[in-house]
Amino acid sequence: MESSKSQNIETILKENRHFDPSPSFREKAIWGDEQAFERLRAQADANPEAFWEGAAEDIHWYRRWSKVLDWNAPYAKWFVGAETNASYNCLDRHLKAGKGGKKALIWEGEDGTQVTWTYQDLYDHVCQLTNALEKDLHLKKGDTAAIYLPLTPQAIVAMLACARIGVTHSVIFAGFASHAIRDRVNDADCKVIFTTDVTYRRGQPLDLKSIVEDAVKETPGVKNVVVLRRLKTTTLGDKQLDWEKLVQPHAKTHEAPPIDTEHPLFMLYTSGTTGKPKGIVHSTGGYLVQVMRTAKWVFDLNEKDIYWCTADIGWVTGHSYIVYGMLSQAATCVIFEGALNFPHGGRIWELIDRHKVTILYTAPTAIRAFMRGGDDVPRKYSLASLRLLGSVGEPINPEAWMWYYREIGKSKCPIVDTWWQTETGGMLIAPVPGVTSLKPGSATKPFPGIRADVVNEEGKSCAPGEGGYLVLTHPWPAMLRGIHNNPERYQESYWSKYPGIYFTGDGANKDADGYFWIKGRVDDVLNVSGHRLGTMEIESALVSHPSVAEAAVVGRPDDLKGQAVVAFVILKDGTDLTATSAIRDSLKKHVVQEIGSIARPDEIFLTKSLPKTRSGKIMRRILKDLAAGKQVSGDTTTLENPGLVEIIE
Ligand code: WT7
Numbered sequence: 300m301e302s303s304k305s306q307n308i309e310t311i312l313k314e315n316r317h318f319d320p321s322p323s324f325r326e327k328a329i330w331g332d333e334q335a336f337e338r339l340r341a342q343a344d345a346n347p348e349a350f351w352e353g354a355a356e357d358i359h360w361y362r363r364w365s366k367v368l369d370w371n372a373p374y375a376k377w378f379v380g381a382e383t384n385a386s387y388n389c390l391d392r393h394l395k396a397g398k399g400g401k402k403a404l405i406w407e408g409e410d411g412t413q414v415t416w417t418y419q420d421l422y423d424h425v426c427q428l429t430n431a432l433e434k435d436l437h438l439k440k441g442d443t444a445a446i447y448l449p450l451t452p453q454a455i456v457a458m459l460a461c462a463r464i465g466v467t468h469s470v471i472f473a474g475f476a477s478h479a480i481r482d483r484v485n486d487a488d489c490k491v492i493f494t495t496d497v498t499y500r501r502g503q504p505l506d507l508k509s510i511v512e513d514a515v516k517e518t519p520g521v522k523n524v525v526v527l528r529r530l531k532t533t534t535l536g537d538k539q540l541d542w543e544k545l546v547q548p549h550a551k552t553h554e555a556p557p558i559d560t561e562h563p564l565f566m567l568y569t570s571g572t573t574g575k576p577k578g579i580v581h582s583t584g585g586y587l588v589q590v591m592r593t594a595k596w597v598f599d600l601n602e603k604d605i606y607w608c609t610a611d612i613g614w615v616t617g618h619s620y621i622v623y624g625m626l627s628q629a630a631t632c633v634i635f636e637g638a639l640n641f642p643h644g645g646r647i648w649e650l651i652d653r654h655k656v657t658i659l660y661t662a663p664t665a666i667r668a669f670m671r672g673g674d675d676v677p678r679k680y681s682l683a684s685l686r687l688l689g690s691v692g693e694p695i696n697p698e699a700w701m702w703y704y705r706e707i708g709k710s711k712c713p714i715v716d717t718w719w720q721t722e723t724g725g726m727l728i729a730p731v732p733g734v735t736s737l738k739p740g741s742a743t744k745p746f747p748g749i750r751a752d753v754v755n756e757e758g759k760s761c762a763p764g765e766g767g768y769l770v771l772t773h774p775w776p777a778m779l780r781g782i783h784n785n786p787e788r789y790q791e792s793y794w795s796k797y798p799g800i801y802f803t804g805d806g807a808n809k810d811a812d813g814y815f816w817i818k819g820r821v822d823d824v825l826n827v828s829g830h831r832l833g834t835m836e837i838e839s840a841l842v843s844h845p846s847v848a849e850a851a852v853v854g855r856p857d858d859l860k861g862q863a864v865v866a867f868v869i870l871k872d873g874t875d876l877t878a879t880s881a882i883r884d885s886l887k888k889h890v891v892q893e894i895g896s897i898a899r900p901d902e903i904f905l906t907k908s909l910p911k912t913r914s915g916k917i918m919r920r921i922l923k924d925l926a927a928g929k930q931v932s933g934d935t936t937t938l939e940n941p942g943l944v945e946i947i948e
Contacts, residue, residue, distance in 0.1 A: 328733025409637030440465030472613025560584030578783030692829025724777030
């Protein structure tokens with residue numbers, strides 16, 4: 300962390316702008332009284348359990364808890380002994396409150412097709428599928444199902460149908476390749492996979508079903524593949540069931556059973572520092588309470604809002620802030636199955652105007668890309684419906700923040716920069732827009748009831764401005780309950796650096812006002828376009844190529860993507876080196892095939908050696924410098940082969 304210290308201090312000195320909530324925003328906001336909010340924050344800080352217990356009143360419980368928190372580090376149980384149902388909370392509750400006619404989902408396809416579903420429609424679809432899962436597929440509480448679908452209403456139906464009967468879902472991003480599906484499905488022991496015959500990427504059809512067919516050759520536990528047929532011509536093979544035919548005979552009602560609050564609602568795989576993705580397990584009740592409360596206050600959500608989160612349901616953002624956090628509050632959500640800049644650079648702004656979006660939640664990588672496209676593009680649109688902007692996935696640089704604020708928010712929309720992780724389930728550090736003064740580039744302060752700190756190597760709190768590790772010093776309701784099938788890794792990844800304290804893996808500093816400035820990962824994990832990729836995972840993919848002997852992957856700062864993927868590869872002896880560009884292409888293709896296009900290396904260096912310590916660890920610091928085109932800095936005395944990296948080309 301030494302080297303980032305001076306950088307952090309510099310950032311603070313440079314960035315001293317702040318933006319107070321405007322009187323007009325404050326007036327209408329859920330929280331507009333700063334003093335009252337600070338009193339609440341102090342109370343919540345003194346007694347987080349009491350705060351979350353209050354928040355729990357927002358959801359329906361079949362049975363109440365005997366105790367708010369049972370903390371046996373590193374395992375937490377929240378709302379001990381209580382029963383609820385996530386699907387009931389997202390559907391039945393609203394119908395009972397007379398909101399069946401309210402719009403739940405406004406879906407737009409890449410070709411411009413639009414479908415709007417009310418809460419009643421969504422309920423009908425979910426109940427029909429749930430009945431089919433119970434009666435025809437014989438799924439029951441404790442089973443797991445994989446969802447490999449693009450961002451469609453049906454993907455959400457599948458999630459809520461599983462949740463309704465305690466079938467733990469594992470959504471697999473529809474950009475992952477068949478090997479990635481196979482590994483995730485086997486690790487989670489899924490009995491069923493939901494998929495579709497076609498989605499479109501920049502106008503090109505992509506057949507997800509055939510990718511699943513490849514995967515299921517090696518997933519012995521899968522009994523059925525439920526296929527959403529969008530093309531009349533698609534024929535179905537072995538184990539495959541037509542979604543429409545499956546649900547058609549079933550009733551559009553279903554009584555949601557009480558589910559233990561600690562029952563795993565879903566699993567979601569994310570990258571870590573070792574090769575295999577981790578199946579992050581989330582609970583039901585605690586998760587729901589936190590995503591609901593944070594969505595309500597951070598997005599200042601009201602009855603009339605039209606909310607658009609541009610994330611896919613394949614990532615945690617889609618789970619928490621499209622499905623569970625928003626539908627549980629009867630919000631109207633826009634969902635879009637397409638690229639934000641296709642077929643033209645203003646597609647995102649066109650959607651905002653068409654659907655009168657009031658809250659936009661997107662990623663810095665997208666903001667930077669639009670910024671690059673020039674101010675003229677968004678200026679062709681009104682964007683007058685917007686009242687609040689959000690950012691998530693990686694640090695937002697002050698320049699992008701200012702552009703977003705000025706060009707998109709027209710200097711009247713607060714920006715909520717929200718820090719959280721797949722593991723945290725919900726937001727932890729984020730502004731509450733009617734009361735928090737904003738500083739461009741800072742996620743501001745911990746949400747009430749959350750205890751976070753920045754500590755040094757020894758675990759001592761850092762002084763203001765001093766760089767250190769971001770940690771969480773008290774459990775929170777939506778925290779992960781473990782890594783599926785791997786308690787050792789759970790302990791090791793998050794709880795071993797400082798006993799009883801959650802290690803986030805992010806570097807940060809806190810300024811004199813208590814604002815957090817999060818700098819990104821300090822471990823061997825890359826953040827590419829707001830998505831976490833394990834360097835080990837990409838290295839394993841490279842090494843599985845027949846010509847590769849050894850590989851090391853590092854990140855390089857990238858204006859657009861946050862980080863670019865750079866690989867250093869030692870080829871096997873005897874590889875024909877006359878066509879190095881063909882080798883590079885083949886390596887890139889191989890990674891895409893093994894993991895998916897998000898992991899495609901941006902640059903590959905072919906080398907004869909890798910810098911290693913005497914104990915054989917690759918010195919990534921050196922590779923990072925090389926990848927960034929910098930002079931290798933710092934101490935190299937522990938280097939085993941000081942000749943450094945001999946780049947062939
Ligand atoms: C990592 C988590 C949170 C859902 C999407 C990504 C980085 C995320 C911010 C932010 C600075 C951020 C961190 C974090 N990150 N949000 N507002 N400011 N960094 O989830 O894939 O689990 O990645 O994304 O490095 O640890 P994820």
